[in-house]
Amino acid sequence: MRTTADRIRHTLLFEIIGLCTCTPLASWILDKDMSRIGIMSIAISMTAMVCNYLYNLLFDKALVALNRPVNVRPTWMRVLHAVLFELSLLTLTVPFVAWWLDLTLWHALIADIGFALFFLVYAFVYNWVYDIVFPMPVAAENG
Secondary structure, eight states: OOOHHHHHHHHHHHHHHHHHHHHHHHHHHHTOOHHHHHHHHHHHHHHHHHHHHHHHHHHHHHHHHTTOOTTOOOHHHHHHHHHHHHHHHHHHHHHHHHHHTTOOHHHHHHHHHHHHHHHHHHHHHHHHHHHHHSOOOOOOOOO
8 A cells, every 4th residue: 555655745746736727727617716716726625635635545445455456446446436536525515615606505516516527537647647657566475
């Protein structure tokens, strides 16, 4: 499994790159002030960092419990991983988005689904590239 330092690097890089990409795009699409979207994005990012760390830790532990190698992630597993994370984060962020942007829960859900779709694709690509750049450690075999 990944080390704590590696998980922290993974999370910080994910959020920094995501914020720099998503904030201007969301400001333009929602026709909201960049600073308002930026503050909201940072708040969601902080929530996502904590959730990301815990979610990935639990995901890896589930793989170990299911006796699956943590360093082998076929495409279907990467898709499942990204979708389940975004759904869990959506449940936490919709009320905040509604309040912060003065939207109905329905409009906040639509806006947050837009964020989720962006981050769904982004998470898939980011995690794939991250695993290439920072490969998962391979456990030494007993011999």
